[in-house]
Amino acid sequence: MYIIGVDIGGMSVKGGIVGEDGKILCKAGVETKTASEPDVIIADTVSLINNLMQKARLKIGGIKGLGLGIPGAIDSKRGVIVYSNNINFINVPIVERLRGYFGELPVFIGNDANAAALGEMRFGAARKYLNAVFVTLGTGVGTGIVIDGKLFEGVSSAGAEGGHTVIVADGEPCSCGRRGCFEAYASATALVRQTKAAMEKHPDSLMSVIAREKGRVNGRTAFLAAARGDVAAQEVINRYIGYVGEGIVNLANIFRPEVILIGGGVSNEGDALILPLQKIMDERCYGIHNGNPRVLVEKASLTNDAGILGAASLAL
Ligand SMILES: [Zn+2]
Structure with missing residues (x-):
């Protein structure tokens, strides 16, 4: 099984299909404009994910979950970007919005530094x-x-x-x-x-x-x-x-x-x-x-x- 990881930043949205062992099957990225409206960034994210699945020849059934790391105040339990100063997001229920595109796929969000800490614990220096x-x-x-x-x-x-x-x-x-x-x-x-x-x-x-x-x-x-x-x-x-x-x-x-x-x-x-x-x-x-x-x-x-x-x- 694979997971999709997406890193939303002020300059770009980067994503990859990742095995449970931390090996990246393929990755891709798109540039974003800092002032982009949430709709634009969500649309970019959706096309990036579709792109990745096509590249890896995977269907949604082969994906176990989707994780998004986002800068700012992120309410991970409610799935809401409360506030992000680098990107123009205020109170955006991004998990709900993305669910519309990927059916039952579980979607998780978190602050980017928190996500990086978890990544280091699972795959990196802090293992x-x-x-x-x-x-x-x-x-x-x-x-x-x-x-x-x-x-x-x-x-x-x-x-x-x-x-x-x-x-x-x-x-x-x-x-x-x-x-x-x-x-x-x-x-x-x-x-x-x-x-x-x-x-x-x-x-x-x-x-x-x-x-x-x-x-x-x-x-x-x-x-x-x-x-x-x-x-x-x-x-x-x-x-x-x-x-x-x-x-x-x-x-x-x-x-x-x-x-x-x-x-x-x-x-x-x-x-x-x-x-x-x-x-x-x-x-x-x-x-x-x-x-x-x-x-x-x-x-x-x-x-x-x-x-x-x-x-x-x-x-x-
Ligand atoms: Zn301060």
Whole structure:
């Protein structure tokens, strides 16, 4: 039996037909316009799914379920997208809408970070653990929390928003309306802002050379310059990693998982990010010097297909 996983994002809808072992039989994607009406995105999703089934020569009877990962506030029990700021969805009963197209096929939805956490537990780096916190460092900071092998979502699936816990009181403004959120310091967006500020302060830094080479400043700029020995860039990285560290130590102290998995674009920096985070964890986690267990920090493993596999896991 197969499952269909669909990852609805601000820029594209991607989907794949996935075996129960996590092998992707085939995948496809369509570009979306950020401001598209729900009807357009639903129509795109339906044609993507039909496309996939045709490609794989499967009929609806060969599919066990459909899972959709969606950014924003997703009420997975009611099957409703309550609010998504990246796509133009407010109170859209998407499960009911899709049921009209695929008959009795069970449809499941979830927040994309939560789905990614489930995907890592089932198919990825967290397979050997029962308790894990997944943190994506991308445009924002998403968190997914798995307790005793089950996703924790809170009332109306509105919880598990670790990106919107404050790490600096009265700090940088956040998109959620508070100040000083983890997301406002640890997202790739925040890293770019921190890099640009350091470049202004240190115009001779290698960061400017690298930004010129690449045509823009991005989340890699400071990491690349630091790897080539640039002191100002290393300062940016140290400060940034310090912020990420504060956020994940908070999460570790609340949930005490076996592992914190780091995903999202910034996680591609690998050991340059993961090793210093592990060091912070080993120094600051509650009770760590008095016999409390270590919390591991690992890079998430499902990089390119994380969205599809995560969405598929919602239906498993
Ligand atoms: Zn916030």
